[in-house]
Amino acid sequence: MPFIANTDADRREMLAAIGCASLDQLWDKANVPAPTSDFSMLPSGRSEYEVAKHLTHLAGKNATELVCFLGMGYYDHFIPAAVSEILGRSGFYTAYTPYQAEASQGTLQAIFEWQTAICRLTGMDVANASLYDGGTAVFEAMVMALRSTQRRHVVLASAVSPIFREMLKCYSANLDCRITTVATDDERSNQDALLAAVDDDTACVIVQYPNAFGTIEDWTACVAAIKARGALAVCASYPTALAVVKTPGECGFDIVVGEGQPLGMPLSFGGPYLGFMCTTSKLMRKMPGRIVGQAKDASGRTGYVLTLQAREQHIRRAQAMSNICSNENLCALCALSYMTLMGKQGLVEVAELCMSKARYALDVLSSIRGVRRVGSQPFFNEFVVELPVDAAEASGRMVEKGYAAGFPLGRYYSQRQNQLLVSVTEKRTREEINGFANSLEAVLWN
Secondary structure, three states: OOOOOOOHHHHHHHHHHOOOOOHHHHHHHHOOOOOOOOOOOOOOOOOHHHHHHHHHHHHOOOOOOOEEOOOOOOOOOOOOHHHHHHHOOHHHHOOOOOOOOOOOHHHHHHHHHHHHHHHHHHOOOEEOOOEOOHHHHHHHHHHHHHHHHOOOEEEEEOOOOHHHHHHHHHHOOOOOOEEEEEOOEOOEOOHHHHHHHOOOOEEEEEEEEOOOOOEOOOOHHHHHHHHHOOOEEEEEEOOOHHHOOOOHHHHOOOEEEEEOOOOOOOOOOOOOOOEEEEEOHHHHHHOOOEEEEEEEOOOOOEEEEEEEEOOOOOOOHHHOOOOOOOOOHHHHHHHHHHHHHHHHHHHHHHHHHHHHHHHHHHHHHHOOOOOEEOOOOOEOOEEEEEOOOOHHHHHHHHHHOOEEOOEEHHHOOOOOOOEEEEEOOOOOOHHHHHHHHHHHHHHHHO
């Protein structure tokens, strides 16, 4: 029998506090079906073999062999075989989320190296040990800005990934803050409108670089203007692009976050993935999570310690910088392994291949009758094309031909039903790109 802490008196007190006479009335107000203890509708139990066979059958329905042109924050990059071998070492793999006293020197050193690597990639001063994923990292950055400035207004560019924006809306639903979303200017963020939305109560402005449509924008002047008004500038970034473009640190951003999946993690139905967060030395103590530092012991030997841990377990609750996740240690190790194996020049070469292949793909797709590029701004490895038909319908038919054709923007942008966001990574060959274009032309006109 499970232990239930609430007594009948406790339940009556809680129901009275929310204005309900009974649990049934609570479910009615919530407009959801009341829980039931009747399990007669469930099928009878099955053997281990039968369950495994059934699950294997269901998994076989997934289209896992598609040639991938999907993007919007999650990308099909090459992963060196050594990454999984490093992750599989028992000292790392069995201690998935290490806590205080149990954290070994090897784990602490790996976290320290991860922090160093992501700081170098973003051009920022300090990073934490990692976060849950890219979307929650954006939320963490927003809360960090609210806490640091003691202001309650957030300005958000609609050129930030709509997936991230939906997560931000969900997590902040019950917070004492207001979010103003500024519409895009075609495939660009409207920097003038973003600045116009900043007022005396604005805690931060959140943008994406490159933005959700793949466009590369120079934020230097805009960031300076945001900071001059007392607000913080927050950037959600694509780590692969940072190997070749001006870093967020060089642009002057205060907080940089992003999705670490492109750094050695396979596409996997939404996770597990990795969030990263970097900031300036000035804001370091307002950052959630934990930071590993390098120290010396009494004998002068190098050692690694959890230098800052701003959670309730370690400091007074009112001063805690608590967050959704202490750190995604195994995923951070994965990203560190990938970056180490690729090396600085390897990351640059990957980024350059992504750019050159994306430009070739754009040329090929633009030659199809009825297909045109949206906008004319510089882009990294993603671009938007307009089709003569509904993009969601066309991408669905492309699955039958073996292609994950791209991201239909109409899913989140009501005025973009015919627009498709196409992403090209270093894995895509000329033959795959040409095959993609030929199949799309057949879908559109046959």
